[in-house]
Amino acid sequence: MLLKTTKTALLKGIDQVLSTYQVAALTKQDSRVLYNYVKTSHDIFWGCRPTVLPPKKFFFPPHETLLDYTADGQIIAKIESKPLVLFGIHPCDLRGIQILDEAFADLHGDPNYLERREKAIIIGLDCHQTCDQDSFCYKVGAHYAKTGYDIMLYPLKDDQYLVEVATDRGNVFAEQFLRAIKGEEKELEEYQQAKAKAFESLKPFKDLEKFPELFQENTHHPVWEHEGARCLSCGSCVMVCPTCYCFNVTDDWELNMRAGKRQRHWDACMLHDFTTVATGENFRPTATARLHHRINRKFNYLMKKHGQSVCVGCGRCVRACLADISPKTIAEAINGEDEKEWN
Amino acid sequence: MSKKPKVAFFDFTGCEGCQLCAVDLTPEQLFDLLALVDIVEFREVMTDKAESYDIAFIEGSISRKPDEEKIKDIRARSKLLVTLGACSTIAGVNALRNFYPDDKLLHLVYPGHPEIDRTTIARGVSEVVKVDAMIPGCPIDTHEFLRVVKDLLLGKKPEIPTYPVCVECKMNENTCVYEKGIHCLGPVIRAGCNAICPSNGGYCFGCRGAIPKANIESMKEILQKYNLSAADALDKFKLFLERDKEIFPDDKN
Amino acid sequence: MELALVQSNAKLYLPEPARIVKVRNFTEHEKFFQIELLRKGSLGHDPGQFVEVSILGIGEAPISIASPPDSGNRFDLCARAVGDVTKKLFTFKKNDLIYIRGPFGHGFDDKIFQRMRGKHLLFIAGGIGYFPLRSLINQVIPNAKNYKKISILYGCKTSQDRMFPDELKKIHHLSVGSNVELLETLDHPEADWTGNVGVITTLIPKIDFDPAETIAIIVGPPIMYKFVLTSLMDKHMPKENIYMSLERRMKCGVGKCGHCQMEGVYVCQKGPVFNYADVEHNEELF
Numbered sequence: 025m026l027l028k029t030t031k032t033a034l035l036k037g038i039d040q041v042l043s044t045y046q047v048a049a050l051t052k053q054d055s056r057v058l059y060n061y062v063k064t065s066h067d068i069f070w071g072c073r074p075t076v077l078p079p080k081k082f083f084f085p086p087h088e089t090l091l092d093y094t095a096d097g098q099i100i101a102k103i104e105s106k107p108l109v110l111f112g113i114h115p116c117d118l119r120g121i122q123i124l125d126e127a128f129a130d131l132h133g134d135p136n137y138l139e140r141r142e143k144a145i146i147i148g149l150d151c152h153q154t155c156d157q158d159s160f161c162y163k164v165g166a167h168y169a170k171t172g173y174d175i176m177l178y179p180l181k182d183d184q185y186l187v188e189v190a191t192d193r194g195n196v197f198a199e200q201f202l203r204a205i206k207g208e209e210k211e212l213e214e215y216q217q218a219k220a221k222a223f224e225s226l227k228p229f230k231d232l233e234k235f236p237e238l239f240q241e242n243t244h245h246p247v248w249e250h251e252g253a254r255c256l257s258c259g260s261c262v263m264v265c266p267t268c269y270c271f272n273v274t275d276d277w278e279l280n281m282r283a284g285k286r287q288r289h290w291d292a293c294m295l296h297d298f299t300t301v302a303t304g305e306n307f308r309p310t311a312t313a314r315l316h317h318r319i320n321r322k323f324n325y326l327m328k329k330h331g332q333s334v335c336v337g338c339g340r341c342v343r344a345c346l347a348d349i350s351p352k353t354i355a356e357a358i359n360g361e362d363e364k365e366w367n
Numbered sequence: 368m369s370k371k372p373k374v375a376f377f378d379f380t381g382c383e384g385c386q387l388c389a390v391d392l393t394p395e396q397l398f399d400l401l402a403l404v405d406i407v408e409f410r411e412v413m414t415d416k417a418e419s420y421d422i423a424f425i426e427g428s429i430s431r432k433p434d435e436e437k438i439k440d441i442r443a444r445s446k447l448l449v450t451l452g453a454c455s456t457i458a459g460v461n462a463l464r465n466f467y468p469d470d471k472l473l474h475l476v477y478p479g480h481p482e483i484d485r486t487t488i489a490r491g492v493s494e495v496v497k498v499d500a501m502i503p504g505c506p507i508d509t510h511e512f513l514r515v516v517k518d519l520l521l522g523k524k525p526e527i528p529t530y531p532v533c534v535e536c537k538m539n540e541n542t543c544v545y546e547k548g549i550h551c552l553g554p555v556i557r558a559g560c561n562a563i564c565p566s567n568g569g570y571c572f573g574c575r576g577a578i579p580k581a582n583i584e585s586m587k588e589i590l591q592k593y594n595l596s597a598a599d600a601l602d603k604f605k606l607f608l609e610r611d612k613e614i615f616p617d618d619k620n
Numbered sequence: 621m622e623l624a625l626v627q628s629n630a631k632l633y634l635p636e637p638a639r640i641v642k643v644r645n646f647t648e649h650e651k652f653f654q655i656e657l658l659r660k661g662s663l664g665h666d667p668g669q670f671v672e673v674s675i676l677g678i679g680e681a682p683i684s685i686a687s688p689p690d691s692g693n694r695f696d697l698c699a700r701a702v703g704d705v706t707k708k709l710f711t712f713k714k715n716d717l718i719y720i721r722g723p724f725g726h727g728f729d730d731k732i733f734q735r736m737r738g739k740h741l742l743f744i745a746g747g748i749g750y751f752p753l754r755s756l757i758n759q760v761i762p763n764a765k766n767y768k769k770i771s772i773l774y775g776c777k778t779s780q781d782r783m784f785p786d787e788l789k790k791i792h793h794l795s796v797g798s799n800v801e802l803l804e805t806l807d808h809p810e811a812d813w814t815g816n817v818g819v820i821t822t823l824i825p826k827i828d829f830d831p832a833e834t835i836a837i838i839v840g841p842p843i844m845y846k847f848v849l850t851s852l853m854d855k856h857m858p859k860e861n862i863y864m865s866l867e868r869r870m871k872c873g874v875g876k877c878g879h880c881q882m883e884g885v886y887v888c889q890k891g892p893v894f895n896y897a898d899v900e901h902n903e904e905l906f
């Protein structure tokens with residue numbers, strides 16, 4: 025279903041929503057732009073600016089309690105979740121959410137992620153141009169969101185928006201909170217044509233669909249050592265990635281030794297001890313091998329599994345990496361697009 | 368009552384700030400802690416003395432000849448010996464003196480007193496005796512101190528992070544200070560402080576020491592890329608990392 | 621590949637209580653534990669699978685199930701004390717409670733059992749590699765008639781490192797006039813040792829097997845695999861006739877935390893039991 029509305033109506037809708045739901049959106053704090061809970065629609069930062077952390081933190085927080093237990097053996101599986109409206113999520117991050125949805129629901133459904141995700145309504149906001157020079161969503165086709173949203177907003181001129189209602193949940197939501205008129209398919213077509221034009225010169229990776237095989241064949245390409253040698257194994261790139269979801273689990277008693285908890289924390293395959301076992305053996309001991317692993321998760325191992333690039337090109341890892349290591353550079357070396365001699 | 372593990376605190380060359388941090392507890396925490404252990408020696412807050420200890424926490428670096436004897440004696444009387452803070456873990460700011468030759472140093476610090484005893488270079492405790500666990504930081508993080516105490520009592524290995532400050536900094540969603548033209552050692556420094564400095568308008572100057580296998584070469588290159596001269600880049604490491612052989616290979620004494 | 625998307629499993633990370641009903645010391649560092657679930661019903665595992673053992677306040681560790689599947693609610697675990705969980709487990713006594721998640725991973729399933737039927741089974745175990753293999757060995761020995769022959773090669777450092785010495789003795793006795801044989805070797809034998817001396821691969825020439833009709837099953841320390849595989853390749857053993865259990869660092873046991881992933885393979889899901897032909901090109905596994 026296609027509707028059309030205005031920014032004013034959207035803001036009003038959000039203020040109404042806030043009486044029933046938590047709303048998280050882009051906000052401005054000090055000099056930072058980040059996804060955060062808002063108190064009123066005025067808190068929303070109405071622009072497109074890359075955030076340090078992607079919205080995954082709402083479904084998979086950096087630290088969370090999995091179990092609460094007591095010394096006398098009571099154990100409770102703990103999930104903290106509340107209904108949430110995620111507002112203004114850009115295509116790359118919608119892709120990221122879609123991939124995490126699949127990853128956490130794969131084979132063994134992760135209760136903590138899925139329960140939070142179940143309770144969320146996601147309102148996307150389309151991009152009609154790239155957000156900065158580090159992003160490369162267009163290289164992997166992630167500047168178009170295919171799924172992963174309940175409602176998608178397409179910005180038109182004069183603070184008007186086309187509203188694509190994609191799910192039943194989105195429909196109930198739109199009916200309840202959004203004053204809108206019927207949208208014309210033609211308007212959406214025009215919008216899409218203009219967007220296609222804006223991205224015309226920004227081409228996808230050469231041979232993107234063959235990446236799994238290409239990366240498999242190029243395990244020993246010199247680009248790995250070249251980039252890996254500079255890697256600090258700092259883990260920043262993984263922390264900020266919308267499609268990284270590795271975690272560590274720790275147990276701790278409270279100081280009174282009567283109660284304790286099991287928690288999970290974000291972990292990163294780029295960190296030196298990620299694969300170290302109790303005997304001291306490390307199965308992936310070099311920064312180069314770890315970089316190879318991380319990038320292969322994006323363009324090979326998990327790409328095979330999810331049927332699309334697991335790097336969504338949001339550019340967060342590029343902005344975060346002080347050593348200037350980028351999946352784009354590596355991919356362009358592997359597919360030969362850069363026509364550079366790496367030896 | 369006497370079945371509780373006996374815990375003692377000792378100080379060498381340091382400011383005693385870490386000992387204060389260790390007891391900077393809420394009344395409830397203090398109560399819980401004292402239910403777990405007997406604190407038998409603690410110059411900061413009490414005067415009792417005991418013979419042997421289950422856990423000895425050592426604050427301060429080893430920087431005088433008599434210190435060596437004293438720490439060996441404490442080691443011999445302690446089941447577990449744990450460093451408390453940067454000075455005892457990596458010699459801390461005291462190690463700045465190691466960059467100066469002895470005579471120049473004495474002249475600088477005590478001008479006109481040639482009779483004053485020479486100090487040795489400042490060293491971390493582990494350079495003199497075996498250390499069972501480390502609580503780094505200048506000052507220590509009270510939560511980490513409590514966790515290490517719990518781990519030791521439970522028979523767990525008191526692990527401290529082997530990953531760098533950037534991990535915590537990113538979890539805190541900070542804008543990297545390099546974007547503001549400030550230099551930070553976070554990528555090679557041991558986390559565990561919850562990136563307290565970059566999260567509060569500062570930058571990491573390395574008080575918790577380098578992570579194992581830190582890529583120092585790349586860190587230096589990055590500092591230079593962000594407009595430091597090679598000498599200034601090296602200076603960044605001087606405040607806390609003098610004892611790190613990866614960074615400062617040759618001993619000065 | 622299609623993803624098998626499933627419903628949320630509320631109990632995925634919730635362990636269930638189980639009681640230690642028997643403890644046996646092997647060595648200073650290795651112990652045997654018999655575990656009884658507090659509930660009725662069996663664990664429902666295949667040989668080769670593992671459970672995540674929890675000790676509250678300490679942590680979780682993956683441990684292989686060392687007993688064959690049965691209908692009761694008991695099963696065996698054997699542990700080497702190396703770190704937090706395993707060292708704490710060592711202090712546990714009869715009647716103490718531990719917590720269990722699982723069984724997890726891919727073990728010797730029906731498909732593999734069908735392949736093994738009528739074949740010569742060649743077990744190659746090094747050190748505590750006997751723990752995970754014991755579930756399969758103790759399952760096939762009572763049904764030895766289903767197999768052409770069962771050869772068990774077992775190598776340890778010293779005679780103290782031999783796990784389940786009484787069970788080994790039984791197998792030695794049994795082997796007279798049956799199709800079961802047990803060959804042992806020690807790296808550093810004591811004076812009274814009458815068996816073979818040397819690394820495990822020195823036992824391979826001592827057995828008579830038709831590679832095409834033999835299924836080899838290997839478990840041991842990481843460095844053992846390379847040498848054993850080379851020996852078997854020299855004998856022209858088809859790769860798809862070789863199974864092995866490979867262990868990697870694990871946290872969740874259910875394909876989420878990423879720790880066990882070697883190249884594209886989640887060891888906790890696809891493994892720990894692998895067919896060599898499936899993973900021979902995985903450089904991170906070998």
Ligand SMILES: Cc1cc2nc3c(=O)[nH]c(=O)nc-3n(C[C@H](O)[C@H](O)[C@H](O)COP(=O)(O)OP(=O)(O)OC[C@H]3O[C@@H](n4cnc5c(N)ncnc54)[C@H](O)[C@@H]3O)c2cc1C
Binds near residue numbers: 300302870
């Ligand atoms: C499939 C599988 C089956 C195993 N079966 C047995 C067995 O039957 N008997 C036995 O004694 N040991 C077995 N191990 C090894 C055992 O899991 C480790 O020794 C144990 O996890 C160490 O945990 P810890 O808490 O004592 O050590 P710590 O050093 O405190 O380890 C901390 C955590 O790191 C991870 N870890 C550390 N070492 C390993 C490792 N080698 N493998 C996997 N994760 C590790 C675990 O999550 C562990 O809890 C098995 C491992 C795997 C993967």
Ligand code: SF4
Binds near residue numbers: 160339
């Ligand atoms: S990376 Fe692309 S999709 Fe993502 S916000 Fe930037 S322009 Fe939009």
Ligand code: SF4
Binds near residue numbers: 254258294346347
């Ligand atoms: S951010 Fe850069 S330096 Fe740090 S781990 Fe990632 S690739 Fe390596």
Ligand code: SF4
Binds near residue numbers: 268335
């Ligand atoms: S790898 Fe980098 S660019 Fe790709 S999705 Fe992750 S953070 Fe974004």
Ligand code: SF4
Binds near residue numbers: 537542553562
């Ligand atoms: S501010 Fe420092 S600690 Fe934080 S990300 Fe940047 S370099 Fe790392």
Ligand code: SF4
Binds near residue numbers: 560563
């Ligand atoms: S951020 Fe750096 S300097 Fe600050 S407390 Fe942490 S380790 Fe020390």
Ligand code: FES
Binds near residue numbers: 871879
């Ligand atoms: S153990 Fe977590 S993914 Fe395999």
